[in-house]
Amino acid sequence: MSPLLERARETLKIEIAGLEGLIERLGPEFEEAVNLLYACQGKVILAGMGKSGLIARKIAATLTSTGTPSLFLHAGESSHGDLGIITRQDVVIVFSYSGETSEVVQMIGHIHAIGVPLIAMTGKPESTLAQASTVHLSIAVEKKPVRLGLLLPQAAPQPWPWVTHWQCAYLSSVSLVKIILLCFIRVEVWGAN
Numbered sequence: 001m002s003p004l005l006e007r008a009r010e011t012l013k014i015e016i017a018g019l020e021g022l023i024e025r026l027g028p029e030f031e032e033a034v035n036l037l038y039a040c041q042g043k044v045i046l047a048g049m050g051k052s053g054l055i056a057r058k059i060a061a062t063l064t065s066t067g068t069p070s071l072f073l074h075a076g077e078s079s080h081g082d083l084g085i086i087t088r089q090d091v092v093i094v095f096s097y098s099g100e101t102s103e104v105v106q107m108i109g110h111i112h113a114i115g116v117p118l119i120a121m122t123g124k125p126e127s128t129l130a131q132a133s134t135v136h137l138s139i140a141v142e143k144k145p146v147r148l149g150l151l152l153p154q155a156a157p158q159p160w161p162w163v164t165h166w167q168c169a170y171l172s173s174v175s176l177v178k179i180i181l182l183c184f185i186r187v188e189v190w191g192a193n
Contacts, residue, residue, distance in 0.1 A: 017141075018141040018172050019172065019175055021140070021141060021172070022139075022172055022175060022176055025138050025140075029135050029136060029137055030137065030180070030183075032134075032135045033119050033135045033137060033180055034180055034183045034184050036091050036117045036119060036134065036135065037068075037091060037180070037184045038184060040089070040090065040091045041089040042069070042087050042088075042089025042090040042091075043069045043070055043071060043087070043089075043090045043091075044060075044063055044068055044069070044070040044090065044091050044092075044093065045070070045071060045072075045073050045085065045086055045090050045091070045092045045093070046059050046060040046063075046070060046071070046072050046073065046092075046093045046094075046095070047072070047073040047074070047075050047078065047092065047093070047094045047095070047104065047107065048075055048094060048095035048096060048101075048104065049074075049075045049076055049096070049101050049103050049104060050101075052095035052096050052097060052101070052104075052173075053072075053074060053075065053095070055095050055173045055174060055177075056072055056073075056093070056094075056095045057072040058174070059093070059174070059177045059181075060072040062177075062178075062181065063181065066181065068184075071085070073085060073086070073092075075094075075101065075103040075104045075107060076103045078103065078106070078107050078110075079103070079106055079107075083107065083110045086110070086111065086114055086116060087114070087116075088114055088115060088116060089116075090116050091116060091117045091119065092107075092111050092116055092117070092118050092119070093118075093119040093120075093121065093177075094107065094118065094119070094120050094121070094129060094133075095121045095122075095173060096120070096121075096122055096127075096129050097122060097123040097124070097139065098122070098123070098124055098127060099120065099122035099123070099124045099127020099128055099129035099130045100124070100127050100128055100129070101129075104129055105128050105129060108128070108129065108132045112132070117134040117135070118132065118133045118134050118135075119133060119134065119135045119136075119137065120132070120133035120135070120136045120137070121136075121137045121138075121139050121173055121176065121177070122136065122138070122139065122140075123138065123139050123140040123141065124140070125138055125140075137176060139172045139173045139176060140172075141172055
């Protein structure tokens, strides 16, 4: 087998292990998150920074396509007046692997002042964001880097590139929200049972 195929298979095994970890962590918090979305009378606001922000933007688009009013709030812009988009009828879902991203953490006070539910998706249950949330959903994955050996511009930092917990956390985040959405749609159509 070629080294590239070996690396590809090893990467998939790491990502699968991350997803299997999600199965073990599903519990009452998951149900609470689905119920908060079901009870939402306003919009679902999704927020994050960097890669976590891209995940939030993608999920906002997915929710909108299912008929659930939702939008993406860029955490960096939130302190410049964009927090005004959040109303008392909304639910806020914030993505941050560390749970300590300054732009995300500064949103917490406003969210609490309005009194809306905050669903936090982090890899760190002890983080500021996780502790401040109504519901915390863990997207933690084991840190196992895998050298991919891709060709990159000369300016790329060395050693590079590595698939780390961030790439696996992306898959975990998207998968976890996807199953929340599927359960949410089921509850909406068929009821809680």
